[in-house]
Amino acid sequence: MKENLRWIVFVLAANVxxxxxxxxxxxxxxxGQKEDGYYTFLGVPYALVNEENPFGASSEYPKFDEAFNASDPDVKCPQILMNEGGVIQCLTLNIYVPKIALKESVPVFVWFYGGGYVFGSAGLYHGKLLVKKDIIVVTVNYRLGPYGFLCLDDxxxxxNQGLKDQADALKWINENxxxxGGDNEEITxxxxxxxxxxxxxxxxxKYPTYFNKAIIQSGAAEARRMFVKPDYSAAIKLANHLGSTNSTTNDDSIKFLKQVDPLTVMKGASKLGMVLTVCKEKRYESVRNxxxxxxxxxxxxxxxxxxxIMIGYNSKEAFDTFANKSEEVYQxxxxxxxxxxxxxxxxxxxxxVRLTNIVHSYYMGGKPFDSNAMLELIDMSGDxxxxxxxxxxxxxxxxxxxxxxxKYLFSYIGGSIYENITGVGAYHTEELQYxxxxxxxxxxxxxxxxxxxxRMTTMWSNFVKYGNPTPNVTDLLPVEWLPITSEGSRVYLNIDLDMSMKDQLYHKRIAFWDLFWSSYWKKAKMVTKKCRTKCAS
Structure with a gap:
């Protein structure tokens, strides 16, 4: 009996x-764990949040004295939208490694999720498809809401701590x-x-360059609300809203807020209508901006x-905002x-009022705001x-x-829930499923x-490997994707079943907004008074 038990234990240990x-x-x-043709290392910590000040700089995660069991894909930072939950110690990586990396060094693809800096997690983006193209895939958790984007005069x-978390993750990836089996000189x-x-x-x-290629999908530094003018009293307001009776300084507020349940903090910021995204940081001695x-x-x-750089967007980014929605949405x-x-x-x-009327006239042409103007509103809001x-x-x-x-435009609608609606286009996030x-x-x-x-995973992995999404024309990739080579050029690849190179996407609409912003950027609240008179546009 004992011999049988020993044998069972041996077999189980061998299987493990x-x-x-x-x-x-x-x-x-x-x-990590062995999967079908690749390995996963999930929930690997890359930095440690300072729980005495969870809104500030993190520190290097302590070295592992024993083997770290990297098997938890679902770690996420505190959030209350879409899928409520999360923990303060959330700075982790999910790493997907192809078998070929056991024999030779392979390029690395590092993914930062979207979600308006209020929701999202590394676990939402499973790397199975891309890792099978012989690249390492790393998805990164970073802090959100007040924990990632509280910007104080302090x-x-x-x-921008959430962005600094991303930079810390890149440093860890570069070193480890x-x-x-990853090549730290080939990181996208x-x-x-x-x-x-x-x-x-x-x-x-201002951080070191820990990467050598970049892919930007449906995002940009000048996107709406990407930057905001900081509210230096935000921590005080948040602490008082959540029940503090003596928070009159940042120090008081941080001491109070660090003790509050993180989801309560997130809900408080939401209740106050705080928009916490990227800010123009002040410079301080001994603080890395x-x-x-x-x-x-x-x-x-x-x-x-x-x-x-690979950059692009979807053909009707705002389609999901208006398609099949009530007349109240249009109003x-x-x-x-x-x-x-x-x-x-x-x-x-x-x-x-005058500028609003000009925009409405340009896009709506006198149409009322109802479902008959769906396509016009999709274009206006998306632009x-x-x-x-x-x-x-x-x-x-x-x-x-x-x-x-x-540059690309993703136009494929074969998997769209709106496929049969007149004027349909690919909406925001639709390319991610591919x-x-x-x-x-x-x-x-x-x-x-x-x-x-x-097609999508091949082009993306080609770019990661070679800096060129179509190094060879094939049956799968029948068109050579040409880069933009001059200021007057705007060539782009239209990504659809029928691939084609085109030029000057939405050029009249884009020119309209270029003219607008060239006239009014100095009036933006983000721009300091000093910069309005001395900075170049």
Whole structure:
């Protein structure tokens, strides 16, 4: 009986060893899991949040004395939208490693999720599809809401901590990915929506360059609400809202808020209507800044010249906002431009009304705000929120000497729930299902969608490997994707079943907003009075 028990224990232990993978990093041993053709290392900590000041700088995670069991894909930072939950010690990575990395060094793809800096997690983006293209995939958790983007007139909380978390993750990857078979000289950073905007900002940050390629999907530094004018009293307001009776300073507020349940803090910020995103940081001695410029004055020509960039957006970014929605949604849209102008600009009421009417006239042509104007409203809101901002990023890259800028428009609607609506286009986030494996039960792809998925993952992984999404024309990739080579060029790849190179996407609409912003950027509340008179546009 004892011999049988020993044999059973031996077999079970052997099976465990076969199904696991041990790597020895500079931070200590990490145990991952064997999957179908690749390995996973999930929930690997890269930094430690200071619980005495969870809104400020993190520190290096302590070395592992024993093998770290990297098997938790669901770690996430505190959040209350979509999927409420999260923990303070959330700075982790999910790492997907192809088998080939056991034999040779492979390039690395690092993903920053979107979600408006209020929701999202590394676990939402399963790397199964991309890792099978022989690249390492790393998805990054970073702090959100007040924990990631409280921006105070205080060196302890100077702002943009969520972006600094991303930079800390890149440092960890640079130092440790070699243990997984990754090439730390071939690291591509990528993201979508605010994650894409984060990538845009990493191209200009004050931090070291831990990457050599960038992919920006449906995001940009100048996107709506990507930057905000900081409220230096936000911590005090939040503490008092949550029941503090003596929070009159940042010190009082931080001491109070660190003891409050993180989800309560997130709910409090939401209740107060706080918009906590990227800020123009103040400079302090002994404090490393991420960004000290506003979105109109970002410069780093050396980094731009040496970084191949892929950037683009979807054909109807705002389609999901209006399709099949009630007439109440359309009525609310009648104040969308005015409300945003009022939030963004220091302008008198008559100027706000006049400019709003000009925009409405250009897009609506006198149509009332109802469902008959769905396509016009989709274009207006999509251009204002995102499309023009992305085109502005492209212009900035070219002006600062970028050698390779691959621009795209994702137009495929074969998997859209709105496929049968007249004028349908690909909406915000629609391309993600063709890059990341869906863990939704019952999710099935048609043969056509599988072709699109293979096409997308091949182009993205080609860019990670070679800095060129179409190094060879094939049956799968029948068109050579040409980069933008001059300021006057705006060539882009239309990504659909029928691939084609085109030029000057939405050029009249983009020119309208370019003219607007060139006239009014100095009136933006983000821009300091000093900069309005001395800064170049």
């Amino acid at each position: 060893m076969i199904c696991q993978k041990l790597v020895i990093t500079k931070r200590g041993p990490i145990v 060196p302890r909380v100077p702002g 990915i070699g243990a997984f 950073i990528a993201g979508e929506s605010y994650g894409g905007g984060s990538v845009d900002l990493h191209l200009y940050s 991420f960004i000290t410029d506003d979105q109109f004055h970002l410069r780093n020509p050396f980094r731009i010249k040496n970084t191949p 609310k849209a009648s104040t969308f431009i005015y409300d945003n102008f009022k939030e963004i600009f220091d302008l008198k009421e008559d100027a706000l 204002f929120i995102l499309n023009r901002a992305i085109e502005s990023s492209v212009t900035r890259f070219i002006e600062q000497g970028a050698k390779k800028v691959y 890059l990341f494996h869906s863990v939704s039960p019952g999710k099935k792809f048609t043969a056509e969608q599988k072709i699109m998925r293979n």
